[in-house]
Amino acid sequence: MKVQTLIWTMASLLALLNPNKSSAQDWPNLEKYKKANTELSAPTEDENRVVFMGNSITEGWSNANPDFFKNNPYVNRGISGQTTPQMLLRFRQDVIDLQPKIVVILAGTNDIAGNTGPMTLEQIRDNMLSMVELAKANNIFPIVCSVLPAYDYPWRPGKQPNIKIPKLNALLKNMANEQRVMYLDYFSAMADDRNGLPKALTTDEVHLTKAGYTEMEKLVKKAIAQVINNED
Helix, strand or coil: CCHHHHHHHHHHHHHHHCCCHHHHHCCCCCCCCHHHHHHCCCCCCCCCCEEEEECHHHHCHHHHCHHHHHCCCEEEEECCCCCHHHHHHHHHHHCHHHCCCEEEEECCHHHHHCECECCCHHHHHHHHHHHHHHHHHCCCEEEEECCCCCCCCCCCCCCCHHHHHHHHHHHHHHHHHHHCCEEECHHHHHCCCCCCCCHHHECCCCCECHHHHHHHHHHHHHHHHHHHHHHC
């Protein structure tokens, strides 16, 4: 197992076990980006700031391709192992307070894995809806992302994500349509015939290689440009 994959897997296990008192007290991990948020200057008038809210897929993006964030007005606020209720609790601090024009929300796979307890697909969808509603209420344009393909979870095998993720994505797409916000379909562009990720795109059936992130970058940059062009 590669070191990066091992780190992500351990983070997911820690989220499950809550092994120490401090992590239990800061369940949504508000401390992780607290200092970085205070050091981030307000966006300039013509800056199209985009915050990426997510889990290890998002957090790992900065390591796989740092230039993607350095060369664009993009802010990474992913936390490995997190579920949608945790992201919802930190959404104001890690998204709204940063005054972005757009938020890209990629979440749900850790909910299916049960990282913070049992979650129905409808509950996951509703947490995503709450983030969308918060964004819209604060004049931020949300991009709702499909959950990426996953054939199985190395830290929680047998959860059948290859069956549940397509069902969740259908709920997310319907929600995005009802809210009149953009739905970004990573799944259809990246899935193999197992509803998993092809070997070239993944290190462990869940986390991505640099090639995997390259596929995502093409899709998300197109979606961001479309949102900006529609609102200008």
